[in-house]
Amino acid sequence: MFSFFKKKKEVVEEVIVENQNDDSVSYKEQDEIFKATEEALNDENIEHIEAPIESQDANEKDEPIEEKSITPNSEDEVKKGFFSRALSKTFDNIKSIVPQKKEKLQFDVIEELLIESDMEYEIIEKAMNGLPEMISRKELRHRLVMLFEHAPDVDLDNLPSPFVELIIGVNGAGKTTTIAKLANRYKKSGKSVILGAGDTFRAAAIEQLSTWASKIDVPIVKTKQGHDASAVAYDTISSAIAKNIDHAIIDTAGRLQTQTNLNNELKKIVKVCGKAVTGAPHQKLMILDGTQGNTAIAQAQAFNEMVGIDGIIVTKLDGTAKGGALFSISNQLELPILYVGVGEKQEDLIEFSPDAFVDSLLDNIYQEEK
Numbered sequence: 627m628f629s630f631f632k633k634k635k636e637v638v639e640e641v642i643v644e645n646q647n648d649d650s651v652s653y654k655e656q657d658e659i660f661k662a663t664e665e666a667l668n669d670e671n672i673e674h675i676e677a678p679i680e681s682q683d684a685n686e687k688d689e690p691i692e693e694k695s696i697t698p699n700s701e702d703e704v705k706k707g708f709f710s711r712a713l714s715k716t717f718d719n720i721k722s723i724v725p726q727k728k729e730k731l732q733f734d735v736i737e738e739l740l741i742e743s744d745m746e747y748e749i750i751e752k753a754m755n756g757l758p759e760m761i762s763r764k765e766l767r768h769r770l771v772m773l774f775e776h777a778p779d780v781d782l783d784n785l786p787s788p789f790v791e792l793i794i795g796v797n798g799a800g801k802t803t804t805i806a807k808l809a810n811r812y813k814k815s816g817k818s819v820i821l822g823a824g825d826t827f828r829a830a831a832i833e834q835l836s837t838w839a840s841k842i843d844v845p846i847v848k849t850k851q852g853h854d855a856s857a858v859a860y861d862t863i864s865s866a867i868a869k870n871i872d873h874a875i876i877d878t879a880g881r882l883q884t885q886t887n888l889n890n891e892l893k894k895i896v897k898v899c900g901k902a903v904t905g906a907p908h909q910k911l912m913i914l915d916g917t918q919g920n921t922a923i924a925q926a927q928a929f930n931e932m933v934g935i936d937g938i939i940v941t942k943l944d945g946t947a948k949g950g951a952l953f954s955i956s957n958q959l960e961l962p963i964l965y966v967g968v969g970e971k972q973e974d975l976i977e978f979s980p981d982a983f984v985d986s987l988l989d990n991i992y993q994e995e996k
């Protein structure tokens with residue numbers, strides 16, 4: 627027990643040293659939270675773990691929903707339908723360039739429609755290099771799908787429990803809404819979920835996530851505005867362990883006073899997650915606003931340099947004609963796009979599939995292949 631205590635003490639000290647520039651955190655409180663957590667763990671009375679932090683009780687695990695027996699093909703058809711509805715603005719734009727579906731399309735026409743959909747010119751050149759003057763659907767499809775070569779490196783059928791996801795991105799990108807969508811999705815598939823209100827920078831952010839938590843009916847760990855976000859992350863994970871919860875999803879602030887401040891806070895959260903459970907956060911997900919097209923890439927690069935991103939979720943694709951930015955986002959960042967957000971409701975999240983996305987795009991300009 628002594629060695630455990632000593633180990634935990636080191637955690638607190640390390641955190642304090644690393645965070646000495648961050649004046650928004652009360653060390654005394656942070657220390658109290660860690661001490662309480664430590665005691666709770668030592669007592670093996672884990673129910674006390676959330677004592678310093680206001681939280682709701684975990685719900686009983688939902689009965690797992692029976693898996694639908696759909697073949698991969700029909701699943702792709704369903705996804706294709708989702709993409710064509712959700713990306714209607716992008717596709718309408720493309721259709722205005724190719725009003726009549728064709729068997730083969732001219733090189734220049736394809737180039738133009740990809741530019742129009744906000745795909746970066748460098749990537750268009752790369753994708754189309756060596757293609758003939760008249761391009762068939764098959765030829766173009768192959769090149770476009772290739773742009774999404776970066777597959778997620780998690781084994782979805784074999785996730786650690788709790789599976790910890792840290793949600794990262796600038797303010798307004800759609801982080802909090804996406805957390806609600808993910809939570810809803812996991813819950814619907816029979817998994818249990820806990821949320822961590824780690825955007826402690828704004829009171830409204832904590833409120834917003836709490837509202838979603840009660841709407842979706844999942845527990846949440848939260849603290850007051852200005853308090854330590856990494857303590858929230860730690861307690862969320864500890865609570866997930868104690869209550870055997872499958873998914874812990876942790877929100878973060880999108881902007882602090884300075885970039886250094888944000889950088890330090892994110893690094894600290896990541897480190898503290900790893901102290902709560904080895905290997906956490908298992909995924910650091912970057913949320914990008916799809917209406918920003920390629921400008922979102924620079925943001926993602928900055929965050930990637932700060933903490934290393936594992937996957938991307940692009941939001942607000944329902945409101946934009948810039949859906950082609952998905953190609954550039956994945957290709958330039960060398961990261962997989964895991965989901966896309968297509969509305970403000972909890973159901974408006976589609977699992978991203980390069981095949982279904984490219985096919986639904988090509989359906990708008992090419993005749994069916996014989």
Ligand SMILES: Nc1nc2c(ncn2[C@@H]2O[C@H](COP(=O)(O)OP(=O)(O)O)[C@@H](O)[C@H]2O)c(=O)[nH]1
Binds near residue numbers: 797913941966
């Ligand atoms: N149309 C649309 N709006 C979205 C989507 N995702 C988020 N939003 C809206 O974007 C705004 C900012 O979202 P929020 O989750 O608060 O962003 P955060 O600051 O990154 O946490 C809210 O009004 C959301 O309803 C989406 O996929 N489509």
Ligand SMILES: [Mg+2]
Binds near residue numbers: 801802803825831
């Ligand atoms: Mg938010």
